[in-house]
Amino acid sequence: MDIENTARNLGIGRDELLEVLEIFLEASVADLEALTEAVAAEDRSRAGAAAHSLKGAALNLGLTEVADLARTLEMAAKDGVLLGAEGQLKDLREKLQDLTQAIQA
């Protein structure tokens, strides 16, 4: 992820973006946990809500890949096809880990 460029696009400073991303990642841990549990329990409304929360924030911060995965999961929850969602969940977890490394660099 290009921190400088994203910050410029959002119109905030580099350090400010790092601060916001840290908050995002913290919240994402909770969202991801909720998603994982909900997918396992096939709790569609809980899964949908967690994915929606993640999607909205990711979109606003220009994290398109995270947003896309979250959107797919939100759709799956809505359509009741959570069974095959473990793969996407794994992708999402990896993306968030990449992001964590990127901001620590």
Add this chain to the structure above:
Amino acid sequence: MNRDAPCQDEWSILVVEDHPATRQFMKLRLRKAGYRVMAAGDGREALEILKHHFCPLVITDWMMPEMDGLDLCRAIRQESWEGYVYIILITAKDSQEDIVRGLEAGADDYLSKPVHPAELLARLQTGRRILELERTLKERNQEIARLSITDPLTGIYNRRYLNDTLTVEVRRALRYKRPLGLLLCDLDHFKRINDTYGHNVGDLVLKEFAGWLQGSIRGGIDWLARYGGEEFVLVLPETDLAGSFDLAERLRRLVAEKVIATPAGDITITASFGIASFTPGGPENHPAPETLLNEADQFMYQAKKSGRNRVVGPTGNQ
């Protein structure tokens, strides 16, 4: 690409957003653009904040726990605030049906996620334009309301205000059984001043005279209005007949002693005073405003007839 429009006055924005990262981002971004930003995590918290710190601009997310953006729009519209609240609703929903629902709930504008900062700032500019229009309109209305009860020459109340407010004063005095005094005063030989020195000097004399009266009454309690050409009425709540006489006599002396410097030279004037008074429990139990004015007018006429520069009231001459 993100040139911010300068924000001269400090505008307050309330950001209502449940996601902490988006909330923080909006706060930073809007502060950078010159706004004063407050933030809430849901609609209920937003209403609490608004009650203590009014914000004319509200940006709210739709989907939130507790109270969502739609309910917040409705709640804001239901209450009366110190000014208009311009609401921008932000959401990932973007079907036409949703847009209609949002606007019907009371949102002024609508933005879909992802929110592009430049677009959000431009929409806020639109909101500020509308708020500025509303402020101008409100100021004009207040100015018109003020002008409609003000005498343009002297700046004191006019006859319209006298008619409306004397009724209120009389009603209040009756209800709470309090005394009420009324003085009607008329400049002596004012026509001579106009004829000798011209209307400009006459106007100056009226302004001075009104200023002396205004400066001699109790601020916030007594008030005075221009009744006619050179006739003025002073309304004195909580003042009985003796108090009314005292004030009238004090004013009579003040007017007779003062000198008005005009382009045509120094001028001295005198005035005649008629008093009407309402005392609770007295024989005149339900005085109409017109009755008080007529009574004062008759005493003022007596003062004129008996030589001017004097005070006449219900119990005799002074």
